[in-house]
Amino acid sequence: MPSFLSLLLLSIILATVSAGSDYTERLLLRPLPQSALLASFNFRSNDSQLSFEEQNFRYFPRSLGQILQHAHTKELHLRFSLGRWDAESWGQRPWNGAREGGTGVELWAWVEADDEDEAFSRWLTLTNALSGLFCASLNFIDATKTIRPVMSFQPEGDHSNAPNLHLLHGTLPHEVVCTENLTPFLKLLPCKGKAGISSLLDGHKLFDASWQTMSIDVRPTCGIDGHCTLEMEQSVDMVLDIDRSKRPRDNPIPRPLPIEEIKCDTSKGYNAGDTCYPLDKSSEPSWNLTEVFGRSLKGACPLTDQEGENAETVCINTPPERTVDVNTTGSYIESRAVGDTLRCYKLPTGHDFDLNLPSQQMTTGLVLPSPPLSAARSINGHGQERGSIQTVITNPSPTSAVEFVYLESLPWFMKPYLHTLRARISASPENPVLETYYRPAVDRLRGTHLELRMRIPAASTLTLSYDFEKAILRYTEYPPDANRGFDVAPAVISLIDPAASDGRGQYVRTTSLLLPLPTPDFSMPYNVIILTSTVMALGFGNIFNLLVRRFVGAEEVVAGGGGLGALVRGKIDRLKGLLGK
Amino acid sequence: MSTPEGVDASSAPVTSSDGPGSSSTRHGAATSRRQPPPEPKDSLWLRRAVILSFWLVVVVLGLPVWWKTTAIYRAELPLQTMTDWADGKICKPVxxxxxxxxxxxxxxxxxxxxxxxxxxxxxxxxxxxxxxxxxxxxxxxxxxxxxxxxxxxxxxxxxxxxxxxxxxxxxxxxxxxxxxxxxxxxxxxxxxxxxxxxxxxxxxxxxxxxxxxxxxxxxxxxxxxxxLAYLLSTTSGARTAKSKSLSAETAAELERQSTRALKYAPTYHLTFSLFSPTYLPSAWEIEEALQDYLSPLLDSFRSISNFTVDTQVQLYSTFSPSMRQPEYDDVLKAWTLRKEDLSGFINAAEWPLSPSIGAGPTVNFALYVPDQAQSPLLVKENGGNSWLVPQWGGIFILNPADAHEDSTPSFLAKDALAPAMHAFSDQLVSLLGLPQSPASLPLRLSTLTRVRAASLLFSASSTLGALARLYRALPSIPVPDMVAQSVDLTAAHLQHACDSLREGRFQGALEHARIAEGEAEKAFFERSMVGQVYFPDEHKVAVYLPLLGPVAVPLIMAGLKELKSMTGSIFPKRSP
CATH class of the missing domain: 3.40.50 (Rossmann fold)
Known part of the structure; x- marks a missing residue:
């Protein structure tokens, strides 16, 4: 229990990092069960609002700054995500889910505009420009993929012109996040991946992770004195499989260990010299930074503070008994906090730094905090015409009820029947839906936007289901891989008034869904053209012949009268005559 | 079924078709087969009328409708006028x-x-x-x-x-x-x-x-x-007033200047970037420096173009690996870059020098502060530390003044930036194409106005000519009405510009030439014109061939037969 408390403390400490300094960065490492390792990179840079408006960029990247100015965007949140967070074994999400997005790309922003049309045109400008900057297909976020959430998202920054701000939200669940998105992400950092913790970020390992999310958050913050700064926060969170990451890049195929090195369960009846039931590994695996990340940590980024808490840029969260060896030629400072479960290091500048954790038999472990909610969503039903969606949301807390907003953004070709919407709570007849916001889809113009405010009592499960109809698309609207199915964006669950709120909110996202739509035979148009043409030509030929030909009695037909057949027949007759002679 | 030949052959000897007597006479002449009766004149003509009407419908109605409905739209363009503009036949600028x-x-x-x-x-x-x-x-x-x-x-x-x-x-x-x-x-x-x-x-x-x-x-x-003489002589078609002959070296110098200068635009984006291979210096007093050294110059250019200014600091900016690294020169006591390597100095792949958003070109000014270990860094051939990249911007290597200090300063004050700002001002002046003389700035600016007006006039005219050539060369591209409107607008504004030049209103001429150039570019780069370049007429025919083929064959065969029978009835065949 002490370690659980300390974790709560820890998250508060990590959240309150950086106030006032212009550039801070921090890496938090946390070994997770099943030899997984969570690495949370966080970079934060500030520029004053004044110099931002005059386009004098120092820590804020010029490319992104100009885009924001051009599109009149006051607050921006951009997410690139891949994989699934395994909440059952990994516990609560990093940053309480506030710095992660649904699978693919998710973008939401507060755009300043006088009316909705202007806001939407600026939103298009923004998505197109970001698409170029991050080499992602963000320009495909059009009206059908854009919604205007009402309850789910709250601005994180301090905005002076709140009535003219429009929140727009778009998702691209089909987008595959890859190295080409990481490179521009690193270029936005002042130290550019050449020094500091960003030197650990390598595309090969990042996109090989079990779960990873990259986020960019821009928000204005104003002090009490009226001095405003623009804060940009970039973060990369990933869960690495240590065994998988340690495989050398030139020999990545896993091979079974020699049998001598495997610990066998000798209690099994079939255990013998050539049969073995492997025991679970009880010891923590050995690893170091260079092995796991594929790169070495090249010292500190000198732009961070040299004194104080923000100077400690690498932290590792392990039980106090775990051995952590530091391997560096420079001078470093280690400090311990939160009951020794958090060890932080001030890195040397200009010298490589490495943490070495040997294999160790552990007696204690960290208690991972459990998530406030867990959610799973699936498509049920069969056939090409209809289906239904079922979402199961569980509140594991034995004592407190949870209130949340469930946001669903469905593509227009998936048409829900709202009258079939059912929300049931296990072992309770009450209706959990408190408030509904629904904006129906318009074919080819906009998608469905459904927001439900719900309340789920302690230790119970909520089941939400509704039926939908699959639309038939036009021939040209199918993508090249139409038979793969169409991605449906993850549902976003945002908790209302969570206990440990830091102004960012708490979020849980479901996985994305794959919706199979009826797909036509794509050679159909040509078949139709050819078939129709043949029928028309047949009809035409008949009518034309009836009109043009002369009809005579059958016995009146002239022998060998015309046509190819007659010609051939004539030739044969002549040949016969010649042969008969 | 009878054939026309059969009809002709049988109609010649037989007098009455239905008479029972005649059948007995034929028995002896031919086989036991009965001949079809001769066709009455009116049914013959009816058949011909049917075929003719089918042909008429197909040729007069069907084909044009099919062609029209599947054709691509091409707006009418005043091709002759456009070519005349390009050839300089309409306007001789004075x-x-x-x-x-x-x-x-x-x-x-x-x-x-x-x-x-x-x-x-x-x-x-x-x-x-x-x-x-x-x-x-x-x-x-x-x-x-x-x-x-x-x-x-x-x-x-x-x-x-x-x-x-x-x-x-x-x-x-x-x-x-x-x-x-x-x-x-x-x-x-x-x-x-x-x-x-x-x-x-x-x-x-x-x-x-x-x-x-x-x-x-x-x-x-x-x-x-x-x-102006150089401009007139280099522009194709403008064969006017070539009386002034330029010496070879003047022409070369003018060519050098004109290749350096950026294309004219109503707005230029100026980007000042501080690059450093290390993390120092990470701050500079750029706002004050720009205010003091650059704003007066930009203000004097306002009559010609607008400027936006932005600045950035980029640390850890290393040379591209393909560039030859600087070498130490014992004579100069400095690290040197060879002149031929200067083109690779900018590491375009890694240094974020993307163009600014918005219309207009971006002019980049890069201030490079070398690492302490490689300072001072100079150009080997002439010991200089700044150079101009034609039509792109300028580069200045700022070697920290106190070379004996053991580290690069972390902050560049306004005074330290002064030489760089002066160099950037000079580079901006040449990039904008401002002439070297005379000494009076307003005179140089008005010269620039005239030169710009003339060059815009020529470039808009030649764009019109190119569009006319494109129109003629690619008959399968669609040309929307927008293009025709833009072309008309261009021609009108070109005429205005030309008139303004003749009347000596150069500012007005520049305005009109600017609009003309913009419209001409808009017409030439119309996006919908390239859409169907790769969809030729052959495809259209191929798609409809299953219909056209089976319909055309009986039509053509019937037409040919009927033609043959007509020629046969006019010149009767001699029966064997």
Missing amino acids: FPLRIAVEAPIAQQDAQHLVRTTQHALDDLNDFSAHHLRLMLLDPPLAPNASQQVVPDGSILEENDKENIALLVRLVSVETGTTPRSRLQPYSPTLDVYYTANQLPSPSSTGSPLATFIAHELHKIFAEEQAR
Whole structure:
């Protein structure tokens, strides 16, 4: 229990990092069960609002700054995500889910505009420009993929012109996040991946992770004195499989260990010299930074503070008994906090730094905090015409009820029947839906936007289901891989008034869904053209012949009268005559 | 079924078809088969009418409708006019410059002086398209001011005053060498100092003062004339006024300058970037430096273009790996870059020098602070530390002043930035194509106005010509109405620009030429024109072939048979 408390403390400490300094960065490492390792990179840079408006960029990247100015965007949140967070074994999400997005790309922003049309045109400008900057297909976020959430998202920054701000939200669940998105992400950092913790970020390992999310958050913050700064926060969170990451890049195929090195369960009846039931590994695996990340940590980024808490840029969260060896030629400072479960290091500048954790038999472990909610969503039903969606949301807390907003953004070709919407709570007849916001889809113009405010009592499960109809698309609207199915964006669950709120909110996202739509035979148009043409030509030929030909009695037909057949027949007759002679 | 031949052959010998007697006569002549009765004339004609009407419907209605409905739309363009513009047949740009003379002497004397000076000037001028016209400015106290007759007969009106290129002010002095002149650096004014006895006498046709003024004026506008002459000579089709011949080295110098200069745009984005291979210096006093060193220059350019300025700091910016690393030179006691490596100095792959958002080109100015270990860093051949990248921007290597300090300063103050800012100003001036002389900035700016107007005029005209060639060369591209509208607008504005040039309203000419250029580019780069380039007419036919083929075969066969029978009935075949 002490370690659980300390974790709560820890998250508060990590959240309150950086106030006032212009550039801070921090890496938090946390070994997770099943030899997984969570690495949370966080970079934060500030520029004053004044110099931002005059386009004098120092820590804020010029490319992104100009885009924001051009599109009149006051607050921006951009997410690139891949994989699934395994909440059952990994516990609560990093940053309480506030710095992660649904699978693919998710973008939401507060755009300043006088009316909705202007806001939407600026939103298009923004998505197109970001698409170029991050080499992602963000320009495909059009009206059908854009919604205007009402309850789910709250601005994180301090905005002076709140009535003219429009929140727009778009998702691209089909987008595959890859190295080409990481490179521009690193270029936005002042130290550019050449020094500091960003030197650990390598595309090969990042996109090989079990779960990873990259986020960019821009928000204005104003002090009490009226001095405003623009804060940009970039973060990369990933869960690495240590065994998988340690495989050398030139020999990545896993091979079974020699049998001598495997610990066998000798209690099994079939255990013998050539049969073995492997025991679970009880010891923590050995690893170091260079092995796991594929790169070495090249010292500190000198732009961070040299004194104080923000100077400690690498932290590792392990039980106090775990051995952590530091391997560096420079001078470093280690400090311990939160009951020794958090060890932080001030890195040397200009010298490589490495943490070495040997294999160790552990007696204690960290208690991972459990998530406030867990959610799973699936498509049920069969056939090409209809289906239904079922979402199961569980509140594991034995004592407190949870209130949340469930946001669903469905593509227009998936048409829900709202009258079939059912929300049931296990072992309770009450209706959990408190408030509904629904904006129906318009074919080819906009998608469905459904927001439900719900309340789920302690230790119970909520089941939400509704039926939908699959639309038939036009021939040209199918993508090249139409038979793969169409991605449906993850549902976003945002908790209302969570206990440990830091102004960012708490979020849980479901996985994305794959919706199979009826797909036509794509050679159909040509078949139709050819078939129709043949029928028309047949009809035409008949009518034309009836009109043009002369009809005579059958016995009146002239022998060998015309046509190819007659010609051939004539030739044969002549040949016969010649042969008969 | 009978064939036309069969009908012809049988119709010749038989007289009556249905008579029972005739059948017995045929028994002996041919086989046991009965011949079909001869076809009545009216059914023959009916069949021909049917075939003809089918053909008519197909040819007159079907094919045109099919062709029309599947055709791509091509708006009508005034091709001949466009080609004429490109060939310079419509507009021969001329540059009549008004030069006002202000003389504190009697009216007749002043007029005489102006007349003799104009004569001298005309003798000097060998470039007919560009000529200077002297006008006598009203003396401040003269009555009847609007009726002053100027030498070439036109009347100097009030609204012409803003189009005066240069004011020549005659100042009578007693001391110093006379005549002498002084060009004011910040106003388009030439002060000429003279003594009273240098004024031409009413009877003489020349005087040292007149000759002097003429020579001075000629000298001031020499570079402008050279530029315009170069522009006219390089533009294809503009075969006008090639009387002024340029020496080879002048032409080479002008070419060098014109390849350096950026294309004209109403807005330029200036980006000042601080690059450092390490993390130092990470801050610079750029706002103040820009305010002090650059704002005055930008303000003076406002009449021609607008500017936006942005700055950035980029640390850990290393050279690209393909570039040859700097070498230490013992003689210079400095690290040196070879001149041929300068083109690879900018690491375009890693340094974030993306163009700014918004219309208009971006001019980049890069300030590079080398690592302490490689300082000072110079260009090997000439020991310089700044250079210009044509049509892109400029680079300045700032070697920290205190070389004996053991580390690069973490902060660049305004004074440390001064040399860099001066270099950037010079580079900006050349990138904008501002001429080197004369010394007066307003004069150089007005020269730039004229050169820009002329070059925009030529480039818009040649774009029109290129569009006309494209229209003719690719008959399968669609041309929407937007293009035709843009072309019309371009031609109209080109005409306005040309007229404005002729009337000496150069600012107006620049405005019109700017619009014309924009519209011409819009027409040429119309996006929907490229959509169907790769969908030729053959595809259209191929898709409809399953219909056209089976329909066409019976039509053609029936038509051929009928034609054959008609020719057969006119020239009857001799039966064997």
